[in-house]
Amino acid sequence: MSSTSMEARLAGHTDLAGFRSEARQLLAHQVPPDEVQWQLEEPADAYVAPQSPQSSRPRNVARAATAIVPASFTRLCEFVVLHRDPERFSLLYRLLWRLVHEPGLRNDPGDADMLQAQHMAHAVRRDIHKMKANLRMRSLRDADGEDVQVGCYEPAHHVVEAVAPWLAKRLPAPRWAVFTPERSVRCEGGRLLFGPGVPGAELPRHDAGDADWLACHERVFAAHHA
Structure with a gap:
């Protein structure tokens, strides 16, 4: 240098x-x-709508x-x-x-x-x-009794923000969230919001109970819930 x-x-x-x-x-x-x-x-930790590239x-x-x-x-x-x-x-x-x-x-x-x-x-x-092909979602009801789909994935690269718009078009649920170690993303009625990730050791396994998934969802999103 x-x-x-x-x-x-x-x-x-x-x-x-x-x-x-x-x-x-x-x-x-x-x-x-x-x-x-x-x-x-x-x-930033706060959830923000991404800039249009x-x-x-x-x-x-x-x-x-x-x-x-x-x-x-x-x-x-x-x-x-x-x-x-x-x-x-x-x-x-x-x-x-x-x-x-x-x-x-x-x-x-x-x-x-x-x-x-x-x-x-x-x-x-x-x-x-691989993320598009292997991501698995599950349906839950959150603390307010509203339906939400959740999933987690550990990509090898910084691809969450590239995959999220594709998910928004493909997932039928109006509310969903995906957690990864680096970034998490949620969709509220078609609007994508990005924010902090969940450490790999804290990501729920796909076969975890609903309570574990809800706890993760609340922990990541509660402070940013509209």
């Missing part, structure tokens, strides 16, 4: 819009990859950089940022820098950095598929 390293701060583990904004500024100032230190803030993306990206960076790299970023590798943002900025300064990179299928990013994206896609 260079003695003149710059810190680039991101608002969480999956802050793609923040990465794009920071990368744009770093490129504009010609800051090379080995002089950047990426810092990730922990997600489209609305939060920077709109004034340099036209020259936009012309040089292929659309396939933009799509690759959307998956790589969900990987658990702590060096993923460094890898992506290094690739972005190289795509701008080494135009031939896009035509080099054997490049080590690009291969690593593609392998990471593949792992994330596989993890998303």
Whole structure:
């Protein structure tokens, strides 16, 4: 790391819009990859509706950089940022820098950095598929006597926020909640809200009794119940 390293701060583990904004500024100032230190803030405990990735993306990206960076790299970023590798943002900025300064990179299928990013994206896609296929929900009545579906899962990567919109379309119940060690998500009438996770040791097993599931639901959501 260079003695003149710059810190680039991101608002969480999956802050793609923040990465794009920071990368744009770093490129504009010609800051090379080995002089950047990426810092990730922990997600807030309070439940908040997620930002729309489209609305939060920077709109004034340099036209020259936009012309040089292929659309396939933009799509690759959307998956790589969900990987658990702590060096993923460094890898992506290094690739972005190289795509701008080494135009031939896009035509080099054997490049080590690009291969690593593609392998990471593949792992994330596989993890998303596994969560969709293997998540099991069960129906309960909460303390207010209202129906709610609950489930838990331990994904390998940061995929909860990517899977949640799919669940909202597929699950028939208007109220449901999914707990994972990193993030939990609930749906109230189609509105997704994200917040703190449940440690793996405290996640109810699928064959646990209703009381255990209700206790977990109340513990995670009671303070945020609308």
